[in-house]
Amino acid sequence: MMFAGRFGDVRDAVARLCADYPGEYWRALDRERAYPAEFVEALGNAGWLSLLIPEEYGGSGLPLSAACAVLDEIHASGCNAAACHAQMYTMGTLLRHGSEEQKRHYLPRIASGELRLQAFGITEPESGTDTTRLKTRAVREGDDFVVNGQKVWISRTEHSDLMLLLVRTTPREECEKRTQGMSVLLVDLRDAQGKGLTIRPIRTMMNHATTELFFDNVRVPVSNLIGEEGEGFRYILDAMNAERILIAAECIGDARFFVDRASRYAREREVFGRPIGQNQGVQFPIARAHIQTEAAAGMVERAASLFEAGEPCGSEANMAKLLASEASWAAGDMCIQTHGGYGFAEEYDIERKFRETRLYQVAPVSTNLILSHVATHELGLPRSF
Numbered sequence: 034m035m036f037a038g039r040f041g042d043v044r045d046a047v048a049r050l051c052a053d054y055p056g057e058y059w060r061a062l063d064r065e066r067a068y069p070a071e072f073v074e075a076l077g078n079a080g081w082l083s084l085l086i087p088e089e090y091g092g093s094g095l096p097l098s099a100a101c102a103v104l105d106e107i108h109a110s111g112c113n114a115a116a117c118h119a120q121m122y123t124m125g126t127l128l129r130h131g132s133e134e135q136k137r138h139y140l141p142r143i144a145s146g147e148l149r150l151q152a153f154g155i156t157e158p159e160s161g162t163d164t165t166r167l168k169t170r171a172v173r174e175g176d177d178f179v180v181n182g183q184k185v186w187i188s189r190t191e192h193s194d195l196m197l198l199l200v201r202t203t204p205r206e207e208c209e210k211r212t213q214g215m216s217v218l219l220v221d222l223r224d225a226q227g228k229g230l231t232i233r234p235i236r237t238m239m240n241h242a243t244t245e246l247f248f249d250n251v252r253v254p255v256s257n258l259i260g261e262e263g264e265g266f267r268y269i270l271d272a273m274n275a276e277r278i279l280i281a282a283e284c285i286g287d288a289r290f291f292v293d294r295a296s297r298y299a300r301e302r303e304v305f306g307r308p309i310g311q312n313q314g315v316q317f318p319i320a321r322a323h324i325q326t327e328a329a330a331g332m333v334e335r336a337a338s339l340f341e342a343g344e345p346c347g348s349e350a351n352m353a354k355l356l357a358s359e360a361s362w363a364a365g366d367m368c369i370q371t372h373g374g375y376g377f378a379e380e381y382d383i384e385r386k387f388r389e390t391r392l393y394q395v396a397p398v399s400t401n402l403i404l405s406h407v408a409t410h411e412l413g414l415p416r417s418f
C-alpha cells in the first residue's frame with residue numbers, strides 16, 4: 034500500500050489474513066445478512082481483537098494507532114470490521130475506569146477469546162442523539178441493579194457475551210447537570226437473556242448485526258458497575274472518542290479500497306481505443322478522492338496520538354470522523370462513476386462497500402452533531418440545544 038504509515042508489520046499481517054476472506058465470502062454473507070463468524074474468529078485467534086489489552090492482562094498492549102492500522106487494513110482489503118470493532122473501543126472505558134478486580138476478572142478472558150465484549154448500549158428510540166435524556170433506568174435493590182427500558186441500534190448483541198450499557202441511576206431532574214446521574218454497567222448478555230432481556234434483530238441496508246433491546250427487570254450485580262455511580266457519562270466519553278477515531282480509520286480503509294479499485298480499473302478499461310484513466314475527466318476525480326483520503330488520515334493520526342497521550346481529543350476525534358466518513362463516501366461515489374455500469378454489479382464489491390460506508394455519516398455520531406460540537410467547543414458559537 035502506498036501510504037502504509039506506522040505499524041507496517043501489523044498491516045502486512047492483517048492484509049495476509051484478509052486475503053483468505055475475499056469478495057465472494059462477503060457477498061454471500063451480505064445476501065443472507067449473516068454474521069462473519071469465521072472472519073471474526075480468525076481475527077480473534079490472531080490476537081488482533083485484544084491488541085489494546087495490556088500485556089499484564091493477556092493482550093498485546095499496543096496503542097490506539099495500532100488498532101487504527103488493523104481496522105484501516107481490514108477495510109482497505111475489502112473486508113468489514115463492523116462485526117467486531119466494538120471490543121477495541123469499549124476498552125477505553127474498561128481500562129481507564131474499571132476496578133482492578135473487574136480488569137483481572139474480565140480482561141484475560143476477553144484477551145484469550147473466551148469472552149467477547151462486542152456490544153455498546155447507548156442509543157434509545159426516544160432520546161436519539163440527545164444522550165442525556167436516555168430513559169433506561171437502573172434502580173439499586175440489594176446487591177443488584179434492576180434495569181428497565183429500551184435501547185435501539187445496539188449492534189452485535191447476538192454475537193457478544195458482554196455489553197457496556199449506559200443507564201440512568203438518578204433522574205435527570207434531580208441532577209445539577211444533565212450529564213450527571215448516568216452509570217455504566219457491564220452486562221452479561223448470556224445471563225440476562227431469558228431473564229428479562231429480549232433481543233430483536235433489525236434488518237438494515239447493509240449487513241450489520243444490529244438489534245433492539247428490551248429490558249424488563251433485568252438484574253445486574255452491583256459488582257458490574259464501572260467506576261462510580263452517576264459518573265458514567267464521563268467514562269463513556271473515553272469509549273466514544275476511541276470509537277470515533279477507530280471508525281474514522283475504517284472509513285480511511287474504505288476510501289483507500291475505492292481509490293485503489295478505481296485506479297486499477299481506469300488503467301485497464303479501454304474505451305475509444307485508450308484506457309479511460311488517460312482522460313483527465315476520469316483521472317482527476319480519482320486523484321481528488323486520494324487527496325481527500327490522505328488529508329483525513331492525517332487528522333485520524335492526530336486524534337489517535339492525543340488519545341494515546343491521555344490528552345483531551347473530543348474535537349479531533351469528531352473532526353477525524355467527519356473528514357474520513359465524507360472522504361470514504363466521496364471516494365465510493367467516484368469509484369462507481371469510474372466503473373460505469375459495472376460499479377452496480379454485485380461481483381465488483383463496490384456497491385456493497387458503498388452501502389457499508391454510508392453508515393458512518395450517521396453512526397456512531399451524525400455529521401450535524403459533529404459540526405455543532407466544533408462550532409460551540411472550538412469556535413465559541415452559541416449552543417443551539
Ligand SMILES: Cc1cc2nc3c(=O)[nH]c(=O)nc-3n(C[C@H](O)[C@H](O)[C@H](O)COP(=O)(O)OP(=O)(O)OC[C@H]3O[C@@H](n4cnc5c(N)ncnc54)[C@H](O)[C@@H]3O)c2cc1C
Nearest residue numbers: 153154155156161162186187188241243396397398399401
Ligand atoms: C447500523 C447501525 C448501527 C448502530 N450501532 C449502535 C450501537 O452499537 N450502539 C449504540 O448505542 N448506537 C448504535 N447506533 C445508533 C447511532 O449511533 C445513532 O443512529 C446515531 O447516533 C443517530 O441517532 P438517531 O438515529 O437517534 O438520530 P436522531 O438523533 O433522531 O437524529 C436524526 C437526524 O437529525 C439530526 N439532528 C438531531 N438533532 C439535531 C440538532 N440539534 N441540530 C442539527 N441536526 C440535528 C441528526 O444529525 C440526524 O441526522 C447504530 C445505528 C445504526 C444505523
